Amino acid sequence: MxxxxxxxxxxxxxxxxxxxxxxYSSKVSTPxxxxxxxxxxxxxxxxxxxxDIYARNFTFTDIPAQKLTHISYAFxxxxxxxxxxxxxxxxxxxxxxxxxxxxxxxLKTLLSSTIIDDEECRTTFAKSAVKLMxxxxxxxxxxxxxxxxxxxQATSFxxxxxxxxxxxxxYTNSSAPFLLTADGIAEYLDFWNFMGFDYSxxxxxxxxxxxxxxxxxYASIDSLATPFNTSTAIDxxxxxxxxASKINLGNPLYAHAFLNTDGPGSPFIGSGNGSFExxxxxxxxxxxxxxxxxxxxxxxxxxGASYSYDSASKTMMSYDTPAIASQKAQCVIDxxxxxAMWWEISMDKTGDESLVxxxxxxxxxxxxxxxxxx
Ligand SMILES: *[C@@H]1O[C@H](CO)[C@@H](O)[C@H](O)[C@H]1NC(C)=O
Ligand SMILES: *[C@@H]1O[C@H](CO)[C@@H](O)[C@H](O)[C@H]1NC(C)=O
Ligand SMILES: *[C@@H]1O[C@H](CO)[C@@H](O)[C@H](O)[C@H]1NC(C)=O
Ligand SMILES: *[C@@H]1O[C@H](CO)[C@@H](O)[C@H](O)[C@H]1NC(C)=O
Ligand SMILES: *[C@@H]1O[C@H](CO)[C@@H](O)[C@H](O)[C@H]1NC(C)=O
Ligand SMILES: *[C@@H]1O[C@H](CO)[C@@H](O)[C@H](O)[C@H]1NC(C)=O
Ligand SMILES: *[C@@H]1O[C@H](CO)[C@@H](O)[C@H](O)[C@H]1NC(C)=O
Ligand SMILES: *[C@@H]1O[C@H](CO)[C@@H](O)[C@H](O)[C@H]1NC(C)=O
Numbered sequence: 001m002x003x004x005x006x007x008x009x010x011x012x013x014x015x016x017x018x019x020x021x022x023x024y025s026s027k028v029s030t031p032x033x034x035x036x037x038x039x040x041x042x043x044x045x046x047x048x049x050x051x052d053i054y055a056r057n058f059t060f061t062d063i064p065a066q067k068l069t070h071i072s073y074a075f076x077x078x079x080x081x082x083x084x085x086x087x088x089x090x091x092x093x094x095x096x097x098x099x100x101x102x103x104x105x106x107l108k109t110l111l112s113s114t115i116i117d118d119e120e121c122r123t124t125f126a127k128s129a130v131k132l133m134x135x136x137x138x139x140x141x142x143x144x145x146x147x148x149x150x151x152x153q154a155t156s157f158x159x160x161x162x163x164x165x166x167x168x169x170x171y172t173n174s175s176a177p178f179l180l181t182a183d184g185i186a187e188y189l190d191f192w193n194f195m196g197f198d199y200s201x202x203x204x205x206x207x208x209x210x211x212x213x214x215x216x217x218y219a220s221i222d223s224l225a226t227p228f229n230t231s232t233a234i235d236x237x238x239x240x241x242x243x244a245s246k247i248n249l250g251n252p253l254y255a256h257a258f259l260n261t262d263g264p265g266s267p268f269i270g271s272g273n274g275s276f277e278x279x280x281x282x283x284x285x286x287x288x289x290x291x292x293x294x295x296x297x298x299x300x301x302x303x304g305a306s307y308s309y310d311s312a313s314k315t316m317m318s319y320d321t322p323a324i325a326s327q328k329a330q331c332v333i334d335x336x337x338x339x340a341m342w343w344e345i346s347m348d349k350t351g352d353e354s355l356v357x358x359x360x361x362x363x364x365x366x367x368x369x370x371x372x373x374x
């Protein structure tokens with residue numbers, strides 16, 4: 001694959017659908033025949049942010065390409081008036097020179113974007129996104145939509161997917177089908193990424209101040225400690241007709257911090273600093289444990305969750321350990337899900353402590369469908 005292409009976007013034609021200043025999600029997809037050449041291989045989808053090359057000091061050549069089947073490049077912008085999709089940082093996206101391209105026929109690259117309500121905008125969006133994808137040599141598009149909250153939005157989204165798929169189908173001169181992916185709506189998608197994270201965090205100050213697990217598989221009897229859980233939500237999607245093999249379990253490569261707390265299910269006050277100025281309360285996994293911290297790491301298999309707790313500073317951090325990542329990977333296998341996704345790959349550790357590595361090792365086999373390198 002060529003890492004010299006990018007895109008994905010978060011915007012809307014007229015309406016701001018994504019209120020977050022910093023996106024935490026992702027997804028991906030492709031025609032079933034292209035996407036699932038074998039029944040055992042899993043997807044490993046890593047998000048890469050085009051801002052990673054700056055303060056994060058993480059570039060294309062740092063991507064653990066051997067452990068991934070798809071890379072989603074975040075994000076392209078959308079012109080809010082016309083719906084046109086365009087590059088958000090042309091220096092990072094296409095101009096910055098690299099010593100060599102990585103090539104791997106099994107590694108697919110995806111372009112991400114969002115939804116729009118206006119019919120004309122949707123048409124412009126679909127045409128411009130597919131053209132950009134084609135011109136830059138991407139294997140598909142990834143739609144990041146956080147979050148649909150009405151049937152009107154859902155209907156608009158389906159309309160956009162339909163247009164996008166039709167537009168992709170006009171590029172029939174290519175050797176492999178293009179991939180279309182997004183959160184939540186499976187009908188037109190090859191696969192989608194379930195955001196199994198951000199279940200709790202600094203924002204939850206409205207109903208009391210409870211520190212909670214942010215990416216637990218299962219619910220605790222102490223519901224304050226687990227306001228949400230992955231298992232119930234995925235069961236819900238499957239029981240409503242989404243095929244399990246199209247669902248990738250999304251995982252964070254970062255921690256949510258809770259200060260002045262006794263731990264999960266207890267009140268907290270504040271979330272403190274983060275890895276970067278724009279990420280208060282959120283720490284890269286590869287920066288943990290923090291220097292000077294005496295935090296103990298606790299793994300709770302019944303919850304499929306782990307966290308660290310520093311009793312001196314009364315700080316809790318909710319994040320996955322390699323053992324929990326393996327447990328989640330086994331859950332993906334046992335439930336017949338399609339694979340895993342991560343937000344985002346610059347935040348992982350390397351070696352034995354890598355969460356991507358622990359997951360992929362448990363999967364054993366990754367899917368090997370070919371990209372459009374030609
Ligand atoms: C639903 O989404 C729209 C558009 O993003 C937003 O303006 C509105 O506040 C959301 N409503 C709820 C209840 O979250
Ligand atoms: C960026 O990372 C490279 C290795 O990947 C390292 O040699 C270099 O010192 C780092 N630069 C900064 C400013 O941290
Ligand atoms: C290509 O990537 C796959 C994983 O997706 C890996 O197993 C394989 O070794 C890679 N091949 C090369 C030549 O890097
Ligand atoms: C959006 O498109 C309109 C019409 O082509 C153009 O005038 C405007 O500058 C564009 N806005 C952005 C942010 O590119
Ligand atoms: C493939 O089809 C697209 C859309 O019709 C066209 O723009 C492009 O030039 C074609 N490419 C080749 C190599 O024929
Ligand atoms: C805040 O947390 C409580 C309990 O932990 C949960 O019931 C509630 O839904 C959360 N609120 C939000 C907005 O996430
Ligand atoms: C599990 O999570 C779902 C939503 O993800 C929530 O509706 C349900 O109440 C949770 N179950 C328990 C026992 O907390
Ligand atoms: C956050 O960072 C600022 C500036 O570096 C520092 O003064 C402050 O003590 C930090 N806060 C916490 C809770 O660590």
